[in-house]
Amino acid sequence: MAASSEEQRTTTRDSIYRAARSIKRRDNSLYNALRSIYQDSLFVHEISQLWPMLPLLANLRCGLWYSPRFDATCYFKSTDGHTNNLSFNTSRLNLHLPLLAGEKGGCIIIDSTRKGKRFPDSMSKTIPIWSCVLNRSIFNHLKRLCNTDAGLPSDDDLDGDKIRQVLDKWDCSLHLPLWVSNTERASIEARLDEWTRELDESGADIASLASCLRKPLRPLWVSQKTVIWLNAVPEPDSWDFTPLILVSASVSGELQHRTNSEFSWNYIPGAGDDEESWARGLSPNVFWTHVDDLIHWGPDLCNQKVAEIVENDRVYRAQRGQEAPQVVVKCSKSNGKVNHAKSDEIMSLSTSKPKIGMMIVDEDNLVSWLASTNLAVGASLVAGKVTSIDCILNCDQNPISVPLSYLEEHLHLPMKGSKYDRFSISRELGSAVNFAKLKMSSGKKLLVCCQDGEDISVCVCLAILMSLFNQEGAFDGGKSFEEKSITKMEMRRVLIFICKYAVNARPSRGNLRQVFGFLSSQLENSDQ
Known part of the structure; x- marks a missing residue:
């Protein structure tokens, strides 16, 4: 009898669980998600029209759903701003963003979250940390120029006096929203010097940022609960900083039932998040x-x-x-x-x-040339259409259609990310580097491509640059490789160089770990 009662209770719990999941799936239906995104996009459009001169950026990936037109994208992860996991990630510097903001006087960034918060952690902490570290690094650069009485390499040709005027008004303080606790603020401020030093040592082109930004970066937060007096909207030029207007597209809270003249539907906060699931x-x-x-x-x-x-x-x-x-x-x-x-x-x-x-972006912008290295990274869907390349290294799982003239200059090495195969990239990197060495030794221009041009192809380019180029960035066919010290810092420096040109680069940690393992093993084999 006792066993029967226990089985009945278990069956009841399972039935309740299945019913709850069924209700949740119904509430999170495809139509509800799309209708919620459309509803939130009206707010995004309204905010963008308040500052029409500022470029509109989507924070990948969720933010890209909330407007039909974006001027660019950026990539700030919420995990870098999670409590007890605070970090400044030099693999995601987004250096195109301050250059764009400096040119246009600021920018508007769109993102959202499903977790019941008004703002995702990417906006509450990741971007504020990032902007503060960049401001401090630029300040240090300007200070060094001022001490040497040198001018900035810009059209304005700033002299020492003008640099001092900029320094006097340069704000290096940390700007966080009010809902971040004082304890967490103190934890972040305690690490700012460390993060600034990491940025300074990474090889990032701070000089270009200093020549472009005349005012420090500063985040501002806008949500659907923000009160904005339409007759008193300030112009970006009136602020003593370069504004990063962080717009959280969705209304915070739980699912909300809404009805119009045609259909009833449930509003989903942050509906654009986790697109694979819906x-x-x-x-x-x-x-x-x-x-x-x-x-x-x-x-x-x-x-x-x-x-x-x-x-x-x-x-x-x-x-x-x-x-x-x-x-x-x-x-x-x-x-x-x-x-x-x-x-x-x-x-x-x-x-x-x-x-x-x-x-x-248009197809031409899906291929990024890495300075004058004769090496490019891009997406496989346009690889066969680029006329300025001589050979193609395709790392996509699927073959691509290439002109007959490329048949002898094309190598397909299908690779999977570390999420699906922990060793797929490292197994193929030897063949990839050898192919690059063979083609680039004769001065040919090589395109490395994968499905999105953001992850695997970036990792392969990193291995090629580390293996076949010297410290000055010149191709030497690997002659200087044995003299190199394969460290994470050196890999980070080369990756930052790639990201300067391939602004959509988003290599995963697991894939970068495979590159590091491959390079380390190659160096060990060369010493034997």
């Missing part, structure tokens, strides 16, 4: 191409119409030789029969689509 292969640019239809079709037809849109987009790209994997439909089974209902708990779509960071 987007069914839809990407931001495809969403905004069909946004009116998707909103008009309503919740009953949304899943079906999204499937059609995603497949039509796949066919369109496949006909043009672009990355276009087949969409997979997974159906759950009930009583041994396939259930063809269109509800969220039954059908899901998944696809290995191009990364969203690629969707807001």
